[in-house]
Amino acid sequence: QDFRPLSHDEAWLRRKLKCSYLGLASLERSIARQRVRLAWLRGDDVAVSYLNIHASHRKQRTAITSLQVGAQTVTSHDAMAEAAVSHFSGVLGTAEAREFSIDQSILRQYTSPLDDLDEPFSEEEIWRAVQCLPSGKAPGPDGFTTEFLRASWDIIKQDIYDAFNKFYTANGRGFQKLNEALLTLLPKRADAAALSDYRPISLI
Incomplete structure (x- = not known):
């Protein structure tokens, strides 16, 4: 050939x-x-x-052992974390004030009652949501997959139901972790040195 x-x-x-x-x-x-x-x-x-x-x-x-921040190289974990937060916060930008707003009540008139949206979560509703979760996905930070939730539902459903009831009663004790995300930096090139050489992905 x-x-x-x-x-x-x-x-x-x-x-x-x-x-x-x-x-x-x-x-x-x-x-x-x-x-x-x-x-x-x-x-x-x-x-x-x-x-x-x-x-x-x-x-x-x-592993990331050092980062190039401007003209200097930082190696400590805290300094690299601070540099990453500062860099990607600047990339995301800030919300700008809007000159105009939309009156949503004119766009859509709700004709059906929405009182049922304020009802407590039912076990059947939670179970239907678990059944709709995609299969074969990577486990979350707790290590549990969708297959585990379905297979052990009879054992864990009361704990899940209690967690949803805490949402309904506005008992937010311990829920601060739900707003956290695990951030991982993937190198775009083999010799990645600066933060611009990394692509961030997050697991919420």
């Missing part, structure tokens, strides 16, 4: 060989991972050190 165009039969054979090669390579990786896992279960020190090396290497790649 480097020196002449492939014929139709040669191109077909190349595709078949490539698929076979990729399949064998994937199988080889799976076998290697399984061997390491089995060796770790047997208490093999070599396997444990192998896993530790890869875990530490991954942590080193994702």
